[in-house]
Amino acid sequence: MKVAIYSNDGSTSNRVAQQLKTKIDESKILEYDGLNPEIVISVGGDGTLLSAFHHYNDAVSKVRFVGIHTGHLGFYTDWRDYEVNELVESLENDNGQSVSYPLLSIKVKYSDDGPDDNFIALNESTLKRINGTMVTDIYIKGEFFEKFRGDGLCVSTPTGSTAYNKSVGGAIINPQLNAIQVSEMASINNRVFRTLGSPIIIPPDEWITIVPDNQEHNILTCDQLLIHNRPIKSIQYSICNERIYFAQYRHTHFWKRVSNSFIGVHPDD
Template sequence: MKFAVQSRNDPQSNELMERAISYLTDFGLEIDEEKPDIVLSIGGDGTLLHAFHRYSHILSDVAFVGIHTGHLGFYADWKPIEIEKLVISIAKSDYKVIDYPLLEVVINYQNSDENYTYLALNESTVKSPEVTLVMDVELNGRPFERFRGDGLCVSTPSGSTAYNKALGGAILHPSIEAIQVTEMASINNRVFRTVGSSLVLPAHHSCVLKPVKAKDFMVTVDHVQLLHKNVKSIQYKVAKEKVRFARFRAFPFWQRVHDSFIDSDLK
């Protein structure tokens, strides 16, 4: 088995990375930064996002596992003191692989057949360089609403606990094949109206955003933010690709939600 390690690059994470590499090579595993079978992410959920995008071109062949060196995360669920236990389980291939849906983002441009396609593990957002974002929202090719506000956030189920939740969106179990569209400070008055609620779209549905006047937009894909000019449309849907995680033990998602957002000591 071949492996790679992504570190947050702080002293504790780097020290754990060196230990993991030493332990795994002692067990006969091969380090391969180009085509690993399993990727250890040491840091936090942000570190795993970087690892995901680093290996997004080989998602069908690689599985991820996270060790947190800060706050307990939704992707990084192993503790530093468990490094030896984790290494032994990897060496014995004592794990199963589960997969979660991803978000596909396709940006089309005015007067051009060129487009860019991205994959997001958590979410993609759209904002205007101007004060207000104005976009026509189409669902499955049909006009739905004209959105006016600060922006829109489209998230995966596994990303629903991140920015989406901060915007008031729903938390979805990461196994659900869906995406969620959530508003950022929409303008609702006697003249302008939006639905005002998050929309959860199943895998066979799509959401397309079309500019009304402005053509330039700030688009984020997870941690990456880019200015796209002369945009014709932005399409969102559940991607064909999936992210794969190595699971060595039960992963109680709703318990993790409780511990993260309510109180881990609450009785």
């Protein structure tokens, strides 16, 4: 089985990555291959795994990811930095087991002469204005829904619902649900202007289209990718046809991850 290692630049992550590389080279079953892997091991944290996902997103349907965290516990990292031997043993006994999560499809149309863009995101995409209030029309499945005024919008996947989406008041969604969520950032609601004022959850057979009133000076993010120098005509968000797969040698239940990350204290502690 072909294995790639994607590490951040931290000293602990580099040490763990080297230990993994040595173990893989010693294995009679595993082969290190950074170009065409079947398994991608991310060493670092959730940010490192996001980078690994985008590095290999052209082959996302062909690879499975494994996360080792070298800092605080993450949502995508099931293994600790001192468990290299146990992970390599699991790799050698791999039988193709996996768990998959939904991804976000992002189709961006620009009003300049350049080509349009298609992106996929594991966590979320946001749209904000560099200065002033952002004003956009929001369509659901091609029908006008509302005119939004405020700081911006966050569109997230279920796994991404625990990230930026949560910080702006969005709900946490179990990734077993194939859905996307739209959350507002500081919307303007008064006697003149009115938005729904709460997050909305979109099923797989619907899509969201955002059309900015002012096409200039907008900042679009797709996970860690930043777009800010092109006039945005419209953005369409939907569930991606592809999914991300994680090798399920062991997998922490989603709600236990949420509890450990945001609550931390249990009755037996």
